[in-house]
Amino acid sequence: MVYTKNKNKNLIGDKVKYARLKNKPKITQNDLLARLAVRGITLEKTAISKIESKTRPVTDKELVAIADALGVSILWLLGRE
Template identity: 45%
Template structure:
């Protein structure tokens, strides 16, 4: 598994949690991207990478879809366990 080359950004709170949940499920970014697109969230691989790197804001629609796809709560993604 590749390690992140750049430090995390400060554009969202959930990127690191998305990565954690995705990797815990053994899911690759392209698989998550495919599931997001099936759910009506059309983002590119670079945009997903920026989201996980916390260098891009996340919309409420994306947040909800990510929680559903990754089988976690929105509160967990936001660090509100």
């Protein structure tokens, strides 16, 4: 696999935002932070915004928790399904 130089620090930002907003009712960034906290992932208040704008990397543990909190698969978040 060839990686090109770009400023994106994660692959999931667009999908996280899409998944949050497609839910009925919509999941706010604060709601997502709370859902992650219940799953043992404590993030700073600005973390979701930074993830969605792809300016913050995401750890493997965060990836698993975000997928679970949003009710989507890890592969979907990664754009593989």
